[in-house]
Amino acid sequence: MVVGMAGSGKTTFMQRLNAHLHQKKEPPYIVNLDPAVKNVPFDRHIDIRDSVNYKEVMKQYNLGPNGGIMTCLNLFATKIDQVLGILEKRAPTLSRILVDTPGQIECFVWSASGAIVTDALASSFPTVLAYIVDTPRTTSTSTFMSNMLYACSILYKTKLPMIIVFNKTDAQDALFAKEWMTDFETFQAALRKEEEKEDGVNSGYMGSLMNSMSLMLDEFYNHLDVVSVSSMTGAGIDDFFKAVDSKVEEYKRDYLPELEKARKEREKRKEEDKNEQIDKLMADMKVAESSSRGKPRKNKKVSASEPEIDTLSDAMDSDSDEAMEGDPEPEDGTNDGRMEDDSLVDRYERALHRDGGKEDTTDESFMRYLNAPR
Numbered sequence: 613m614v615v616g617m618a619g620s621g622k623t624t625f626m627q628r629l630n631a632h633l634h635q636k637k638e639p640p641y642i643v644n645l646d647p648a649v650k651n652v653p654f655d656r657h658i659d660i661r662d663s664v665n666y667k668e669v670m671k672q673y674n675l676g677p678n679g680g681i682m683t684c685l686n687l688f689a690t691k692i693d694q695v696l697g698i699l700e701k702r703a704p705t706l707s708r709i710l711v712d713t714p715g716q717i718e719c720f721v722w723s724a725s726g727a728i729v730t731d732a733l734a735s736s737f738p739t740v741l742a743y744i745v746d747t748p749r750t751t752s753t754s755t756f757m758s759n760m761l762y763a764c765s766i767l768y769k770t771k772l773p774m775i776i777v778f779n780k781t782d783a784q785d786a787l788f789a790k791e792w793m794t795d796f797e798t799f800q801a802a803l804r805k806e807e808e809k810e811d812g813v814n815s816g817y818m819g820s821l822m823n824s825m826s827l828m829l830d831e832f833y834n835h836l837d838v839v840s841v842s843s844m845t846g847a848g849i850d851d852f853f854k855a856v857d858s859k860v861e862e863y864k865r866d867y868l869p870e871l872e873k874a875r876k877e878r879e880k881r882k883e884e885d886k887n888e889q890i891d892k893l894m895a896d897m898k899v900a901e902s903s904s905r906g907k908p909r910k911n912k913k914v915s916a917s918e919p920e921i922d923t924l925s926d927a928m929d930s931d932s933d934e935a936m937e938g939d940p941e942p943e944d945g946t947n948d949g950r951m952e953d954d955s956l957v958d959r960y961e962r963a964l965h966r967d968g969g970k971e972d973t974t975d976e977s978f979m980r981y982l983n984a985p986r
């Protein structure tokens with residue numbers, strides 16, 4: 613999945629990857645998620661523009677460009693199951709799926725639909741993010757830092773393996789950026805140099821902010837692979853694919869178990885919710901039963917100060933008080949004084965196997981309903 617700021621060269625990079633894979637006789641499957649792109653210089657198998665009309669969405673919903681992209685993505689996200697279905701059907705014959713994303717990166721990465729699309733893909737296929745950086749525009753420490761912070765936030769949001777791709781290296785070598793990422797002191801020196809040269813543009817608050825951030829980003833750099841490419845000339849594309857293969861291993865090693873853990877936790881929570889609902893149901897039924905049994909109120913004092921029963925909780929309080937007063941518990945403590953008979957609660961308990969797993973064929977349908985997967 614290719615992400616990056618507007619103009620960083622995502623589409624050109626996609627075009628280069630496509631050409632490279634075709635040359636190797638491993639044609640990729642291509643998905644375009646940019647609703648606002650005008651010309652895509654390669655064939656797409658799935659294109660968001662086929663299902664939503666960006667211009668029309670802006671008009672219909674009275675939106676600006678970014679709102680238009682977000683809404684298109686939201687509409688597309690509702691069809692993600694169908695997209696996954698197509699991809700999964702194709703998967704056995706595919707070596708790679710390439711996904712292009714909108715240049716308005718925040719619309720994609722920070723929107724709910726962006727997360728839905730990313731999570732859906734990542735739960736079905738080994739997914740790697742390629743964060744494209746416009747190298748010639750990153751030679752100043754401040755633009756470099758903004759790019760790295762963006763990449764960092766995407767990494768922490770998606771938790772997917774990420775490769776930083778320094779693009780346009782035919783116009784600007786990326787060695788300086790690689791050094792800044794591996795040697796903190798080189799970055800500090802560049803900061804100082806800019807301060808002197810630019811007459812204090814990065815001095816004061818900005819300078820010290822970047823200084824601290826570069827220290828913080830050190831940890832983030834450890835999680836990345838970095839490659840330099842030129843989408844224009846094709847230089848570095850082999851290195852990129854090598855990095856992808858190593859990141860796929862990382863996906864299998866780190867991401868998949870996390871995914872499995874999250875899935876199990878979701879299921880466990882669902883089960884707990886179900887049990888909680890059943891417990892509530894049981895509690896309600898006990899109250900309903902005890903009040904509907906219509907025991908005569910013994911020694912009931914009727915006084916002006918006695919509160920009226922308005923709510924279920926009031927009723928519960930009142931009944932338990934009453935039980936303490938006039939209907940004492942048996943001394944062995946095995947019975948709360950309300951459940952002597954084969955009551956509805958008993959039958960529900962049996963239906964749920966809470967009585968040690970004894971079968972009760974009479975309530976089978978209810979049991980089946982409760983145990984049925986949802």
Ligand SMILES: Nc1nc2c(ncn2[C@@H]2O[C@H](COP(=O)(O)OP(=O)(O)OP(=O)(O)O)[C@@H](O)[C@H]2O)c(=O)[nH]1
Pocket residue numbers: 616617618619620621622623624625649714715716779780781782783841842843844845
């Ligand atoms: N010199 C050079 N220019 C490049 C390279 N890759 C892309 N460009 C140029 O950068 C500009 C933007 O490229 P795109 O591929 O349209 O960038 P994008 O990220 O898809 O842009 P958006 O769709 O607006 O987000 C174009 O003029 C490209 O020709 C490269 O490797 N070298």
